Amino acid sequence: MRLRALLETDALGLRLLGGQDELDRTVRGVMTTDLRDPSRYLSGGELVLTGLAWRRDASDSEPFVRILAGAGVAGLAAGEAELGDIPADLVEACDHHRLPLFAVHETVAFATITEHVVRQVSGERAGDLAAVVDRHRRLMTSGPAGGGPEVVLDLLTSDLDLRAWVLSPTGRQIAGAGTPLPGPLGATLAGHHLAATRTGRRAPHRAAVAGTTYSLFPIRNAGRGAVPAGRDVRESVLSDWLLAVEADASDWPAARLDLLQGVTQLIAVERDRREAARTVRRRLAQEVLELVQAGAAPAEIAARLRVAAPVLLPGLGVAPQWQVVVARVDWAAADTTAPGGVPGDIAGGPVAQALLEEILVDPAVSGPDSADRIAVAHTGEEAIALVPLPAGPAPLPDTVGDATDTDTDADADAGLPADGDGAVRETGTGAPAAAGTGTGAGTGAGAKPGTGAAPAAASQDPALHADALLAAVREPLSAGLADDGRLTLGVSAAVHSAEGLRGALEEARHARRVAAARPGRVCAAGHHELASHVLLLPFVPDDVRRAFTARLLDPLRDYDRRHRAELIETLEAFLDCDGSWTRCAARLHLHVNTLRYRVGRIEQLTGRDLSRLEDKLDFFLALRMS
DSSP: OOOHHHHHGGGGGGEEEEEEGGGBBOEEEEEEOOSSOOGEEEEEEEEEEETTTTTTSGHHHHHHHHHHHHTSSSEEEEEEETTOOOOOOHHHHHHHHOOEEEOOOOOOOOHHHHHHHHHHSSSSTTTHHHHHHHHHHHSSSSSSOOHHHHHHHHHHHHHHOOOOEOOOOOOOOOEEEESOOOOHHHHHHHHHHHHHHHHTOOOEEEEEEEEEEEEEEOOOOOOOOOOOTTGGGGGTTTTOOEESSSSOOHHHHGGHHHHHHHHHHHHHHHHHHHHHHHHHHHHHHHHHHHHTTTTHHHHEEEHHHHHHHHHSTTTTTTTTTEEEEEEEEEEOOOOOSTTOOOOOOOOOOHHHHHHHHHHHHHOOOSSSTTTTTOOEEEETTTEEEEEEOOOOOOOOSSSSSOOOOOOOOOOHHOOTTTTTSSEEOOOTSOOOEETOOTTSOSSTTOOOOOOOOHHHHHOOSOOOHHHHHHHHTTTHHHHHHTEEEEEEEEEEOBSSSSGGGGHHHHHHHHHHHHHHTTTSEEEEGGGGGGGGGGTGGGGGGGGHHHHHHHHHHHHHHHHHHHHHOOHHOOOOOOOHTTTTTHHOOOOOHHHHHHHHHEEEEEEEEHHOOOOOOHHHHHHHHHHHOO
């Protein structure tokens, strides 16, 4: 449609303030914004609607209009509800840049203009667009008739033969038409989307996975939780939804692209609604957190928990157990020469809050939003989640059975596997975990799709496990964090009363600091690690680390370089097998006599005795610090 047609539509009540000679411009879409710089969301040909919230004084109009004109928008429509008459400086700026300017009467809703433009921009798909608008109206109604995003996706499938899914920033499916998207595929697509967004590429983004091409459209938050104008894109990249369409949009006509952009705007309405619904849970978490940090009496904290429990665990009344999870997102200084680089600090607390709400989603929870039992507050640069756990058996211990071996032939006689007794395994964070717990997946909020099935005993454990929280989301989050961001997370033990919450909070914070001392973009640590050497090692000064490891390991490394003797590998295996000659020899595929020769060489080069507990411990710590 052309701009002239907007003036001829009495129902819109638009008044032309400038640009009479430009009314034959073609309108390809519509966008509502109050960002001071919306350029990254513009593709050209849009009618831009604004409430003028970006304008602080007269000097703001010129740069705003210059950005719109540079992006090739068709025109600007400014609402009169905020400031009354449209400021003269805005009229002057639009006249200078030959940008048509309309005044929108305060009685006309931007939604009315949006629906009219979406209905008219493509005569070829007029019937489909009318159906979209109808679904939009239903989405805006209360009750079951709203239908959610699924009704819009159903329309895409039935009328346009397009399969599409709405995904969270970690790839979790929020809505879809027809066959659900497999969890690993969703995570991969989310990773593609986040990586492309961080590089500043214009959407839609194209991703080819297993021979199938997908087009990825961002669904950005334009409501109360939107990123303020002029702020760094990194503040929103890890919280925006995306629309994944099984098709290659690179050769689509403009009309179809406009249609999909319109669909993302409709779904953004639902996203804003769900964001608003989280406000109550966030407030509950904030109130409890403030009481805990202020040292309030346990009875006062318990009373607040009794208010929170029915909201977070409907039907139970009280929560038998609680866990605390602390997360922090740290960014390097913004590079103003990179796409989207904006000077200034990034508020890490809200970013960590949105991420933690996503990470803690329990896929076993049914309902319109599986995040409806998560309460996350943010204070300063960290986010803190208060997680209620339903009744269940006590959490499994960190280790099961006897992991030591004191008899040369005991392993074979007991029928144990050559690589150990099978009772203890290492999680991705380097922490001991119970045998058979897998990644900690179970019925609690820590379970994530795609992490593998756990045995029945483990699946009954409702407690959160640190590394399991990140197992299914590490890939997309790493893409979104790119090379300048880090996410660290700490998990407390479960507590059974208000008295334990203060200790649980400190425990989770300390575990997060342990995770922060590790390499990698996405790291987690659990409460069980605070009772081991892992608690101390991250805080040893670097010069002490280097001197200690050099004294013990440098002679072995030098010998390995000269003779390819693999003494370091042998030492690691020997300690990992708890000094068992038979298990270590079997693991390394060596004869026991060869193993004894290598261990003897290690002792000769270092002056240590591997039969002594003190020397074993020194070697163990040196390897962990190296």
